[in-house]
Amino acid sequence: MKKSSKSAQLVLDEIIDAARKLKISSRGLSIGEIIAMIRNQLGMPQKVLARRAGIPQSTVSRIEGSKRDPNLSTLQKILQALSCEIIIVPLLMEPIDVIRRKQARRIAENNARYLRGTMSLEKQEPDTKLVQELIKDEENELLRSPGSKLWQE
Numbered sequence: 001m002k003k004s005s006k007s008a009q010l011v012l013d014e015i016i017d018a019a020r021k022l023k024i025s026s027r028g029l030s031i032g033e034i035i036a037m038i039r040n041q042l043g044m045p046q047k048v049l050a051r052r053a054g055i056p057q058s059t060v061s062r063i064e065g066s067k068r069d070p071n072l073s074t075l076q077k078i079l080q081a082l083s084c085e086i087i088i089v090p091l092l093m094e095p096i097d098v099i100r101r102k103q104a105r106r107i108a109e110n111n112a113r114y115l116r117g118t119m120s121l122e123k124q125e126p127d128t129k130l131v132q133e134l135i136k137d138e139e140n141e142l143l144r145s146p147g148s149k150l151w152q153e
Contacts, residue, residue, distance in 0.1 A: 012096075019091040031075065036064040038082050052081035100143060103150055108138035 026034070039049050046064070050057035054077060062068035063078070070078065072086075079086050092099070112135050142150050 015089050016092055019089045023091060030066045031070065032063040032066045032068075035060075035078055035082070038084065039064075042082065044082070049078065049081055053077040100150060101139070104139040104142035105135070107142055107150070108135040111135075111138060 029037075039046070046060045047057050050060045053060070053074075055074060059068070059070075059074065060078065063070050063074075076086055094102075112131050115131070115134070
């Protein structure tokens with residue numbers, strides 16, 4: 001795998017850290033609830049927001065009431081009408097190294113199952129310790145190899 005530069009890793013870590021903090025700060029509020037909070041703080045009626053965004057007032061009501069998830073273009077219109085920007089960032093559920101290691105482990109275990117199946121056809125049973133060593137070796141080899149090999153199915 002091509003190693004990412006330290007600066008790219010630092011930027012990614014910073015983005016992920018900010019996204020985690022934002023997720024905590026948002027207290028599980030839906031985007032509709034946040035839109036309603038901003039609109040109310042501005043003292044803007046739904047009807048005015050709808051007109052400024054160029055969408056039906058009923059759409060604003062459904063979005064604010066969490067009865068409808070807005071598509072990206074509708075969300076952009078609403079937020080622009082509220083003098084807001086939209087920022088979309090991924091929030092990794094696990095660190096990148098953990099995701100890569102799990103993928104390598106999955107592939108290595110699949111290959112070991114294939115080996116066991118082949119050996120059982122020949123009425124042989126591989127040593128469990130040997131299989132575990134093979135899985136570990138293959139996992140490490142996959143982690144050292146180019147990323148595309150890690151993600152080939």
